[in-house]
Amino acid sequence: MSEVKTWPGSDVKIIAGAEVGPGGGELMFENEKVRIWDMRLEPGEKSTLHTHLLDTILIQIDGDRICVDPHADSEGEYKEYLEQDIAPGDLVYVEKGGTETAVNVGAKSWREILIEMKI
Numbered sequence: 001m002s003e004v005k006t007w008p009g010s011d012v013k014i015i016a017g018a019e020v021g022p023g024g025g026e027l028m029f030e031n032e033k034v035r036i037w038d039m040r041l042e043p044g045e046k047s048t049l050h051t052h053l054l055d056t057i058l059i060q061i062d063g064d065r066i067c068v069d070p071h072a073d074s075e076g077e078y079k080e081y082l083e084q085d086i087a088p089g090d091l092v093y094v095e096k097g098g099t100e101t102a103v104n105v106g107a108k109s110w111r112e113i114l115i116e117m118k119i
Contacts, residue, residue, distance in 0.1 A: 049071060057091060076096075
């Protein structure tokens with residue numbers, strides 16, 4: 001088991017070595033209600049290990065197949081390795097608390113917009 005600490009001011013547990021946020025990407029916008037990220041992965045590329053501190057909406061922009069590889073101690077809703085086909089325009093709601101790595105297992109460049117909800 002990894003060392004797990006609770007993020008200050010929240011009930012979200014952060015696993016040692018995991019960053020807080022979407023696991024990379026470019027911060028496009030932030031205000032008191034949301035943070036919006038542009039995330040891209042080339043085929044075979046992985047995100048960093050990360051914990052979702054906030055509920056997040058994922059909007060698929062490009063790509064064909066992605067996987068979520070959850071950490072063994074993840075407290076999020078996705079606890080098992082998951083691969084799925086994606087299409088531009090697909091939406092996914094992710095509750096806070098999950099710790100995982102995203103992997104582009106497809107043949108195309110992958111891109112999504114992530115909206116972290118602060119309220």
